Amino acid sequence: MIWKIFLFLLLCFVSIAGIAFPIVQSPTKWYEFPFILGLEQNAKIIFFHVPTSWLTVIAFLMSTIFSIQYLRKKNLDDDAKSYAAAQLGIIFCILATVTGSVWSKFAWGSFWSWDPRQTSIFALLLIYGAWFALRSAIESEDKRATLSAVYSIIAFLTVPFFIFIMPRIMTGLHPGSADDTNAGPIVDFKMNFSMQLIFFLSMIGFTILYFWMWNLGYKSIILKEKINRQLTRG
Amino acid sequence: MKSYALFQKDFHSELRTRYAINSLAMFIIVAISVILFSIGNENISPGLTGGLFWVIIFFSAMSGLSRAFVSEEERGTSLTLQLIASPATVFTGKLLFNLILVFLMNIVITLLYSMLFAEFIIQNYLLFFLTFVFGNIGIAISSTLIAAIIAKAGSKGTLYPVLSFPILLPLILTSVKLTSFAIDGVPISEAFFELAIVLCYDIIMISASYMLFDFIWKD
Amino acid sequence: MTDFSLQIHSLQKSFGRRLVFNGITFNLNKAGVFGVSGPNGSGKSTLIKILAGINSPTKGQVIHSSDGKEIISEKLHNYIGFVSPYLVLYDEFSAWENLTYFSSIRKISFDKVKVENLLDQFLLLNRKDDLVKAYSSGMKQRLKFIFALMHSPSFIFLDEPTSNLDDEGKQTVYNLIKSEGEKVIVVVASNEKSDLIHCDEVLDLNNYKV
Secondary structure, three states: OHHHHHHHHHHHHHHHHHHHOOEOOOOOOOOOEOOOOOOHHHHHHHHHHHHHHHHHHHHHHHHHHHHHHHHHHOOHHHHHHHHHHHHHHHHHHHHHHHHHHHHHHHHHOOOOOOOHHHHHHHHHHHHHHHHHHHHHOOOOHHHHHHHHHHHHHHHHHHHHHHHHHHHHHOOOOOOOOOOOOOOOOOOOOOOOHHHHHHHHHHHHHHHHHHHHHHHHHHHHHHHHHHHHHHHHHO | OHHHHHHHHHHHHHHHHOHHHHHHHHHHHHHHHHHHHHHOOOOOOHHHHHHHHHHHHHHHHHHHOOHHHHHHHHHOOHHHHHHHOOHHHHHHHHHHHHHHHHHHHHHHHHHHHHHHOOOOOOOOHHHHHHHHHHHHHHHHHHHHHHHHHHHOOOOHHHHHHHHHHHHHHHHHHHHHHHHHHHHHOOOHHHHHHHHHHHHHHHHHHHHHHHHHHHHHHOO | OOOEEEEEEEEEEEEOOEEEEEEEEEEEOOOEEEEEEOOOOOOHHHHHHHHOOOOOOOEEEEEEEEOOEEOOHHHHHHHEEEEOOOOOOOOOOEHHHHHHHHHHHHOOOOOHHHHHHHHHHOOOHHHOOOEHHHOOHHHHHHHHHHHHHOOOOOEEEEEOOOOOOOHHHHHHHHHHHHHHHOOOEEEEEOOOHHHHOOOOEEEEHHHHOO
């Protein structure tokens, strides 16, 4: 219970700090953020966009890992874990795409411009969608778990292509793309201390939130299946 | 060779029933016609023709390549195949069939396309040829693997493009880029990175296919 | 005469979270006929498919051996003959074409004489070049037997072998079970008393029900 209250307070602080703290040219007070070239006023979205993008990839990774576990041990609990991770993954993916296009509108002028990172997150959204579509088309539990596990693994193999190779061959608008001389605010540590603090707190907060929701998610799936079986048997 | 014998059986069956060839041929004609009518008399840039070319290839593949596994599953002969061949043989045989089908289909598409779209002029033939060969191999491999997956599921027709598109996306994006290079006359030395991507994709996909096919095929 | 054995250790099969059977263990070390009986839905077809290497068990092992060496699953299919009501052959081909393709895909040389004898035994010799599409269900069942026997398998699995057959067909099958049972391991899964009477030993799946 204590942890949940702590998490709630942490995320509240992060959200308020992320939105309310002002951005000034030369920060003097502890709650002021510096002016970063290329990002300026819309830098604040970094507190929400980066954690959600990060978590959708983590969720996908976890879903694939539990899929592999299922293929090895044929324990349907692993399939439930994989499914819970994917559910959260698609939610975070939608959030990342939306926060990304909002940022894109203010920074580059349009909601969508087929920048390689945008294309990658869109591809991930398609992969999630296809995965859920596949699952809903199979009746038998075993077959459903096996086939979605195989698809997860195949889809995971295409991810390196999107993350590493596409940005290199296509010029992009994202900070840190092939033609951006700034190399991104995170890598270059252009953020001052308070900004870094809020940023890392946000990452930690969202990550804890994800793991907590995932835990609840897979346990409730397993419980629901148990109840269903009791009902059909009795 | 066992997989070659399986390919022969499929080929012979296709000659007798002509399921795939007929519908595929009609699909290609319809797809190209739709695009021609939508463009009308507008001028389109050469780069755009490169993109449209791969769009037609993708949808034609979706129309024809699932038959290899779906026909076996729908008729109940999957069990028969399991009794006479190992999973690796089955996959190789079906892949061989789909490879031939992809190449035949795409040669027809390329010919029709270059006749009907005046802006589709290739300057670097060798680059286009390499893109064509490696790209088609990649399409055949991924499509065969996904066909094996959807054969075991319901609503196969609509599910096939939905599952295949994310997997084929890196291949299609790179092939479109390479085709526009070929149209612009870029020398091969500058397209090396992209060709390497397509080749890597082919190798990764074929290794993954053989490792994963056992799980798909056996109950 | 080669020496084969079929060993089953603590076999368990579940579909999803539904348990079908549990704890099946037996060894077949010499040629003979073995029966599996049980009511509909008890898992007879599932067990026979697992023994034939078509499905995998959830827990436990099935080991096929020839001359003391274990046969790996990739090569198992050439040692096995399988007949069941849900087996389907290619109906766009004739019986003869079906059988020639099967041997070339198995990469086993096509023994023309043996196949013709089998076709004769099952009264299909004069229909061998007709498309399977035109066959009656009894003829298709008989063709499945030829498919199962043409490569001289060491293990023969028959699921409901006499379904769709008339009395003459049934008698041919019983003669076959007896003659093959003297040379190789034959497993018959059935509900019919007349099928199971030919078995040396019968496993009743009722004993392994959950």
